[in-house]
Every structure is written in structure tokens, then in C-alpha cells.
Amino acid sequence: MIAHLRIWADRLIGLSANLGALGLIVEVGVILVDVIGRSFGAPLYGSQDLISMSMVILVFGAMALCDRQRGHIAVDLFEPRFPAALNRAIDICAALLGAVVFAFIAYAIIDSAKLSVMLNLSTNLLRLPKAWFQWGLAGFSIITALGMTLRAVEFCLPGGDSPSTKETAP
Amino acid sequence: MSAEALGFTGIVALLILLVLRVPVAFAMFLVGFLGIWALNGWNGAMGLLSSETFTLASSSELVVVPLFILMGNVASTTGMSRQLYNAAYAVIGHIRGGLASATLLGCGGFAALSGSSVASALTMGKVSLSEMDRYGYDPRLSTGVVAAGGTLGILIPPSTGFVIFAILTEQSIGRLFLAGVFPGLLLLAIFVITVSIICWFRPEAGPPGLRRSLSEKLTALTGALPILLVIASTIGGIYGGLFSPVEAAGVGAAFVIIYGIVTRSLSLPAFWQAARASVVTTATVMLILIAAHMVNPFLALSHVPTYVGEALIALDIPVLGTLVLMLLVYLVLGCFLEGFAMLVLTLPIFFPVVLQMGIDPIWFGVLVVLTLEMGLISPPVGINVFIVKSVAPKVALADIFRGVLPFWLAMLVTLGILIAFPQISLLLPNTMFN
Numbered sequence: 133m134i135a136h137l138r139i140w141a142d143r144l145i146g147l148s149a150n151l152g153a154l155g156l157i158v159e160v161g162v163i164l165v166d167v168i169g170r171s172f173g174a175p176l177y178g179s180q181d182l183i184s185m186s187m188v189i190l191v192f193g194a195m196a197l198c199d200r201q202r203g204h205i206a207v208d209l210f211e212p213r214f215p216a217a218l219n220r221a222i223d224i225c226a227a228l229l230g231a232v233v234f235a236f237i238a239y240a241i242i243d244s245a246k247l248s249v250m251l252n253l254s255t256n257l258l259r260l261p262k263a264w265f266q267w268g269l270a271g272f273s274i275i276t277a278l279g280m281t282l283r284a285v286e287f288c289l290p291g292g293d294s295p296s297t298k299e300t301a302p
Numbered sequence: 303m304s305a306e307a308l309g310f311t312g313i314v315a316l317l318i319l320l321v322l323r324v325p326v327a328f329a330m331f332l333v334g335f336l337g338i339w340a341l342n343g344w345n346g347a348m349g350l351l352s353s354e355t356f357t358l359a360s361s362s363e364l365v366v367v368p369l370f371i372l373m374g375n376v377a378s379t380t381g382m383s384r385q386l387y388n389a390a391y392a393v394i395g396h397i398r399g400g401l402a403s404a405t406l407l408g409c410g411g412f413a414a415l416s417g418s419s420v421a422s423a424l425t426m427g428k429v430s431l432s433e434m435d436r437y438g439y440d441p442r443l444s445t446g447v448v449a450a451g452g453t454l455g456i457l458i459p460p461s462t463g464f465v466i467f468a469i470l471t472e473q474s475i476g477r478l479f480l481a482g483v484f485p486g487l488l489l490l491a492i493f494v495i496t497v498s499i500i501c502w503f504r505p506e507a508g509p510p511g512l513r514r515s516l517s518e519k520l521t522a523l524t525g526a527l528p529i530l531l532v533i534a535s536t537i538g539g540i541y542g543g544l545f546s547p548v549e550a551a552g553v554g555a556a557f558v559i560i561y562g563i564v565t566r567s568l569s570l571p572a573f574w575q576a577a578r579a580s581v582v583t584t585a586t587v588m589l590i591l592i593a594a595h596m597v598n599p600f601l602a603l604s605h606v607p608t609y610v611g612e613a614l615i616a617l618d619i620p621v622l623g624t625l626v627l628m629l630l631v632y633l634v635l636g637c638f639l640e641g642f643a644m645l646v647l648t649l650p651i652f653f654p655v656v657l658q659m660g661i662d663p664i665w666f667g668v669l670v671v672l673t674l675e676m677g678l679i680s681p682p683v684g685i686n687v688f689i690v691k692s693v694a695p696k697v698a699l700a701d702i703f704r705g706v707l708p709f710w711l712a713m714l715v716t717l718g719i720l721i722a723f724p725q726i727s728l729l730l731p732n733t734m735f736n
Contacts, residue, residue, distance in 0.1 A: 149578055149581065149582070150578070152578075152581040152585070153574065153577040153578045153580075153581050155581070156368050156369075156372060156577050156580060156581050156584075157577060159365060159368070159369065159552065160369065160372070160552055160555050160556050160559070161556075162552075163369075163548065163549055163551075163552025163553065163556070164552060164553060164556040166549070167545065167549050167552070167553055180362055183362050183365055183548070184360040184361070184362045184365075185360060187359060187360055187361065187362070187364065187365055187368075188356070188359045188360045190368055190581050190584065191359045191581075191584060191585055191588045192359060192585075193581065194578075194581035194582045194584065194585035195585045195589065197578070197581075197582050197585075198582045198585040198586055198589070201582060203582050203583070203585065203586045204325035204326070204327055204328070204586060204589070205325060205326045205327070205586060205590065205640045205642065205643055206320075206323050206324065206325045206326060207320045207321065207323060207326070207638065207639060207640070207643075208323055209638055210321060210323065211323055214323075219323075222322055222323050222324070225324070226323070226324050226325060226328060229324065229328045229332060230325065230328050233327075233328050233331045233332070236335070236348075236351060237351065237352075237355055239348075240348050240349075240351040240352035240355070241352050241355060241356060243348070243352060244352040244353070244356065265356075265360070266356060269355070269356065269359060
């Protein structure tokens with residue numbers, strides 16, 4: 133059951149990170165076209181909007197993979213001095229705390245997106261609805277929260293992931 | 303409980319969570335959110351969480367972070383770093399300690415392509431350590447040089463350290479980039495002098511390499527031309543007022559990608575891998591930054607920075623003494639905390655004091671980033687040392703730390719010079735922005 137869930141979670145995390153990478157490539161392209169266009173007196177209209185909104189996808193798209201690869205910065209100076217049981221407990225609590233943080237972010241952003249829909253908020257030039265990107269951010273946050281919850285469950289299981297285990301990127 | 307007491311309780315709780323190995327971002331979110339909830343109510347905390355998250359995630363200024371990281375990752379994948387090293391090696395490799403100095407020059411060059419110290423140490427370590435080993439270099443010198451040289455990545459622009467400092471303190475990224483140029487070059491020169499001094503006293507530590515013919519030198523230098531072109535167009539573009547930092551980062555990233563495609567040194571899977579690695583690094587940085595924007599208002603609401611500022615002023619020590627005191631705190635914290643985390647944790651407290659005392663914020667930024675660099679090679683955490691250890695598994699960690707020591711002292715000397723002569727940091731930004 134857990135192994136099956138892990139496969140699907142990794143696929144979802146991989147897809148989310150690919151969208152993030154795509155966002156980065158879009159940014160490079162938009163800036164290049166804008167700079168070249170500007171030198172010919174025709175800058176790309178709305179480039180600022182595209183850059184800002186693709187940044188949202190880029191940052192939150194990669195969050196789940198960042199956690200999967202243990203990319204979050206932690207002070208692990210005392211890890212070897214802690215008993216194994218404490219390290220395991222810390223790993224479970226940290227994963228759960230992370231899941232709660234991302235669930236809160238998703239909840240707060242969904243609330244904000246509802247407001248954006250109500251007020252018809254959009255980007256300055258291209259008039260892209262702000263809510264689209266807020267829904268996207270909330271979706272990526274939910275994926276991250278679910279990934280972290282799954283990791284906490286894996287830690288709890290006998291023979292589950294240990295602090296020293298390095299995970300492979302999906 | 304008073305607001306101040308709540309603020310200090312929050313700081314203690316944060317430190318306990320960090321010691322317990324809770325990721326920095328999550329610990330900051332927890333403390334910041336609970337603190338604002340206590341001081342400003344649930345709606346205030348939730349409102350701040352949603353507004354700060356979306357505002358920072360869609361910040362067009364912060365776009366430089368993923369773009370410069372991508373530029374460094376692609377440059378590393380396409381072998382641009384090796385060409386830089388080869389060029390420096392061809393010119394000065396034949397003198398005593400020349401390979402070590404060539405490594406430092408390569409690190410300096412790569413630092414102008416990448417904003418990351420870890421990337422610089424890893425890339426140049428892979429390229430240069432085997433070569434220095436082949437010529438019988440003392441492993442302490444060779445590994446020390448790579449670990450120390452890597453730190454140039456966050457001082458020589460583009461630097462993620464400066465970008466984060468600028469965002470947290472609302473300073474100009476362009477000014478900070480300019481301010482890092484001379485200090486970066488000064489540090490590079492002092493590193494090279496350090497190598498010469500080591501080899502003067504212990505000639506066996508850095509025997510000379512093969513002398514290259516003129517044509518070999520020219521070939522190696524020609525190989526480094528594309529990199530120099532990228533550096534000139536991006537960094538030069540910012541200084542010349544041609545590009546904003548964001549545009550320079552985008553154009554630079556596009557240049558290295560195009561270079562990789564044209565020279566066939568960048569396959570599609572390798573490019574995709576570099577892009578994914580870049581967004582993951584960005585996510586790490588951005589999450590801490592968003593979390594820092596939860597902690598900062600909490601500290602401001604609890605009046606902790608004001609309290610610290612008043613306490614420092616009450617000590618009645620001169621401004622320079624206060625500055626040195628703050629830098630000492632950074633040096634000590636650098637032994638235990640990751641540099642970026644240290645920046646976001648301390649700036650909300652220190653920066654208002656810096657402004658209150660009339661210390662130039664740009665100068666302060668340069669000094670802080672240099673002390674962060676020192677933390678990268680300070681025991682016991684010293685991330686660059688661990689990076690070098692991963693590339694040179696046969697060299698004992700204690701030997702790498704011993705090898706790094708002369709360079710750490712060289713950085714201390716540089717810090718002293720930069721404190722004594724603020725003009726070194728401020729000349730370029732003041733000249734070009736005024």
C-alpha cells in the first residue's frame with residue numbers, strides 16, 4: 133500500500149518539478165526575447181507579468197522535490213550526538229511540521245484566491261487572473277504537504293526511512 | 303507576557319528548534335506564525351502568510367536567483383569551468399604553487415558566472431584536485447585552496463548572498479553587486495599571495511607544473527574566451543547600465559545554454575537536469591526567505607530590534623566597536639549555522655541598529671557577506687570543506703581544515719582591510735550610481 137502510494141507520490145512530485153523547470157525555461161526565453169526586442173525598439177509586451185507569474189510556478193513547483201531530496205537546510209551538527217530514537221522522532225516531527233506549514237500556506241492562499249476572484253484581480257499588463265496562479269501555488273503546496281505526510285508515515289513504519297538514508301530524486 | 307518577553311521567547315524557541323535539527327524554514331514559519339498570532343491575532347497571521355507567500359513567490363526582483371543558479375549549473379555541465387582552469391594553468395602553472403594559484407583564478411572566474419560558493423568549490427574541485435595531485439601537491443594545500451577559492455562565489459558578483467541581503471534590507475542589488483567587485487578581487491589577490499607565502503616556506507607543498515609553449519597558452523586562452531564574453535556581457539551589462547540584474551541573469555543563462563548547444567557540450571537530458579537542480583535550489587532559498595518574512599514582522603511587533611539597538615547604544619562603545627561586535631557574532635554563528643540561514647535570522651535584529659548608527663548599509667552588506675564566506679570554511683560545519691571532502695575522499699577532514707586555516711586568516715586580513723578602508727567597497731557603487 134505504502135509502496136504503491138510512494139510510486140504515485142513520486143510521479144506527482146516529478147511532474148510538479150518538471151512544471152517548475154518549465155517555468156524557469158519560460159523565464160529565460162521571455163527575458164531574452166524582451167531584451168532583443170527592446171534593442172530593436174519593440175520590447176515584449178507584458179514580459180514583467182510573465183516573469184512574475186512563471187516565478188510562482190518555478191518556486192512552488194520545485195518545493196515537493198526539494199523536500200524529497202532533503203533539500204531543506206537544517207543544522208545537523210548535533211545529529212551524531214543524538215540517540216537514534218530521538219533522531220527518528222525529530223525526523224517524523226519535522227516532516228509533520230513541514231506538512232502542516234504547507235497545508236496552512238495552501239489554506240491561506242486558497243482564501244486569498246477566492247478574494248482575487250471576487251475582486252477580479254489580475255496582472256498589470258496582460259490581465260492574467262491572479263487567482264489562476266494562486267490556485268496553482270495552493271495545488272503545489274498541497275502536493276508538498278502530502279509528500280511530507282507520506283514521508284512521516286514511512287518514518288513511522290518499521291524499517292522505514294532513517295535519517296542517514298539518502299533518497300533518490302523521482 | 304510583554305511583547306519584548308514574547309519576542310525573546312520566540313528567539314530562544316527558534317534556537318532550540320534549530321539545535322533539534324528542524325529545517326530552518328519550518329522553524330521560522332512556526333515561531334513567526336505563532337508570534338504574530340499572539341501579538342496580532344489569527345487573522346493577522348493568516349493574512350500575512352498569504353500575502354508574503356504570494357508576493358515573494360511572484361517577486362520579479364528575486365528572479366535573478368534561479369537565473370544565476372541556472373547559469374552556473376549549465377556552465378558547469380558544459381565544461382566552461384575546465385576551460386577557465388586550463389587557461390589559468392597554461393599561463394601560471396609552471397611557477398611554484400602555480401597550479402594552486404590557477405585554481406584560485408579559475409574559482410574567481412567561475413564565481414563571476416555562478417552565485418553559489420558550493421557550486422564553485424564542487425566544480426573547481428573536480429577539475430583541479432586530480433591535476434594538483436598528479437604534480438605532487440601537498441593535499442592540505444590543494445584541498446585548502448579549492449575550499450577557500452569556492453567561497454569567492456558569494457563575494458564576486460553575481461552573488462546569491464548579495465541578492466538575499468538586498469531583499470531582506472531593501473537595498474539595491476546592482477549597488478551591492480558593484481560593491482562586491484573590488485573586495486572580491488582583493489580577496490582573490492590575498493589568496494594568491496597566501497599560496498606564494500606557503501610555497502616560499504614549504505617549496506615541496508606546491509611544485510611547479512609543466513611550462514607550456516606560447517601556442518598552447520594561446521589555445522588555452524582562446525578556449526576561455528566564451529566564458530569571458532559571458533562575464534563581460536552580463537556583469538559588464540549591469541555596470542554599463544545596459545541591463546537590469548534580472549535581464550543580465552536571463553541573458554547570461556541564455557548565452558551559456560546557446561554556447562552548450564552550439565559546442566554540443568549540452569545534451570537535452572543534461573540541460574533538463576540542470577534546470578531541475580536550479581529550481582530545487584531556488585525552492586530551498588525562497589522558502590527560507592518567505593519564512594524570514596514571517597519572523598521579521600513578529601520581531602518588529604515585539605520591539606526586539608529596538609531593544610537590542612538601545613542596549614548596544616547604552617553600551618556607549620564607538621560605532622566601529624559595535625560593527626566589530628556584530629561581525630564577531632557572525633563569525634561565531636558561522637561555525638554552527640549555514641550562511642544563508644544566519645543572514646535571515648540575524649538581519650532583522652542587526653540591520654535597524656546598523657541604520658540607527660549611520661553605518662553604510664552597502665558596506666555592511668559586503669562585510670557580512672565576507673564573514674558568511676568565512677563560515678563556509680570554519681570548523682565544525684564548514685560546508686565547503688565537506689564539499690571538497692566529497693571530491694577528495696582520500697584526504698582526511700582534519701587535513702582539509704588545516705589546509706584551509708591560512709586562507710581563513712587571509713580572509714580575516716581582508717575583513718580588516720575592508721573595515722579600515724570602506725572606499726574599497728563603496729568606490730564603484732558610489733561612482734557609478736551617483
